[in-house]
Amino acid sequence: MSLDDASVPVIPRGVRLHMDKVRDRWVLLAPERTIALDPIAHAILQEIDGIRSFGAIVAGLAEKYAAPPEQIKGDAGEYIQGLIDRRILETAP
Amino acid sequence: MRIPPPIAMLAELTHRCPLSCPYCSNPIALAQKDQELPTETWISAFEQAAELGVLQLHLSGGEPASRPDLTELISGARAAGLYTNLITSAIGITERRLAALDEAGLDHIQLSLQGTDAEMADHIGGYKGGYKRKMQAAGWIKDLGIPLTLNTVLHRKNLHQLPRAIEMALEMGARRLEVAIVQFHGWALKNRNVLMPTKEQAAEASRIVDEARVRLKGQLVLDYVPADYHSDTPKRCMGGWGMLGLNIAPDGQVLPCHAAQTIENLTFQSIRDTSLRDIWYDGAAFNAYRGEDWMQEPCRSCELKKRDFGGCRCQAMAIAGDPAATDPVCGKSPLNARVKAMVAENNASTDGTLIYRTL
Numbered sequence: 001m002s003l004d005d006a007s008v009p010v011i012p013r014g015v016r017l018h019m020d021k022v023r024d025r026w027v028l029l030a031p032e033r034t035i036a037l038d039p040i041a042h043a044i045l046q047e048i049d050g051i052r053s054f055g056a057i058v059a060g061l062a063e064k065y066a067a068p069p070e071q072i073k074g075d076a077g078e079y080i081q082g083l084i085d086r087r088i089l090e091t092a093p
Numbered sequence: 094m095r096i097p098p099p100i101a102m103l104a105e106l107t108h109r110c111p112l113s114c115p116y117c118s119n120p121i122a123l124a125q126k127d128q129e130l131p132t133e134t135w136i137s138a139f140e141q142a143a144e145l146g147v148l149q150l151h152l153s154g155g156e157p158a159s160r161p162d163l164t165e166l167i168s169g170a171r172a173a174g175l176y177t178n179l180i181t182s183a184i185g186i187t188e189r190r191l192a193a194l195d196e197a198g199l200d201h202i203q204l205s206l207q208g209t210d211a212e213m214a215d216h217i218g219g220y221k222g223g224y225k226r227k228m229q230a231a232g233w234i235k236d237l238g239i240p241l242t243l244n245t246v247l248h249r250k251n252l253h254q255l256p257r258a259i260e261m262a263l264e265m266g267a268r269r270l271e272v273a274i275v276q277f278h279g280w281a282l283k284n285r286n287v288l289m290p291t292k293e294q295a296a297e298a299s300r301i302v303d304e305a306r307v308r309l310k311g312q313l314v315l316d317y318v319p320a321d322y323h324s325d326t327p328k329r330c331m332g333g334w335g336m337l338g339l340n341i342a343p344d345g346q347v348l349p350c351h352a353a354q355t356i357e358n359l360t361f362q363s364i365r366d367t368s369l370r371d372i373w374y375d376g377a378a379f380n381a382y383r384g385e386d387w388m389q390e391p392c393r394s395c396e397l398k399k400r401d402f403g404g405c406r407c408q409a410m411a412i413a414g415d416p417a418a419t420d421p422v423c424g425k426s427p428l429n430a431r432v433k434a435m436v437a438e439n440n441a442s443t444d445g446t447l448i449y450r451t452l
Binding site: 013 | 098238239269312313
């Protein structure tokens, strides 16, 4: 399964971005899970506001990082879908 | 060796509980109410934990809702920056109280399930009417939208209910289901001969979990703790002694794991008089089984020691009588034949009588 451009990813209740000051890194806190974020993963998750579509997020990241949209779409899509499969992210109904 | 900061803390707020499950993970000698830490000491412990590097706080018991200050404790933990997980039977929690916990910033609830119908659940929990009250609370949790994990402890008497437990997790709107086959510590050790699943049951549980993981991908996450004693490889206990997490008992003793008090040669420090940082980094109990220097043969020369850390220290204590021995569940342990014989004997035996937890 992969995300289509119109779907809207959501960070649901019970999941939040957190600055781990002791280890100097960003993490995603979720039920019974702590996911360490590299700068790319953090950049993707920061764009998820529950309003913008996946297509808009990809376009935004491509512009911000001056990277080819197709590549961003592949990487970000795979990352977000992986978290959806683990019930950490959701898509808006 | 470099000691990493802890990432998780289990706060056993109280040993009081309306249930008396015969597999309770609490120690046999339970802390009485007058020994429990006051609110301000718990909140200080949460602040110290966050400063030390703890990210996830598990509020447990006993039944944590037996503490009248639970809402205040959750507020304090959230203010300290911790992710708050309430581990509860939900029996005795009112709708109003749940709403207050929600308001205080509770992140997540882990709800225990003793059985999938009133007859089984009330028999195992030792509390008539408990199942009905739990199901009512599950409805309120769903209505409030508090993220939920359902946790079911399975053993010989209720393992056949696993398929229904999976359905119930979906009906309750849980994102996760923990399928934990009973581990023999605390009260479960007293009931080992009655609770140990048969080899056939243990294999069937693994098959059901594997199937459900595929079928429910993206819908329900299943975490699985396989049957104790049935494997040839020991559990990777605690992700290494004193490496990932710590536990504070109701009276303030700080422990490397919830069963550590069964290791009689260890002495534990209290949060009442020593800082969490000093206990974590310098405490004798935390350093006792860190790294590999304490290991004996066959662990010492085994390449698997970096993966399983020699197994569970409390299990080594319980079966070998020596907390530094190789976990006797390991196929390489000289005591493994004794474990295998015990499992085989148990496989053939019929039901005995449960010993319930008493305070």
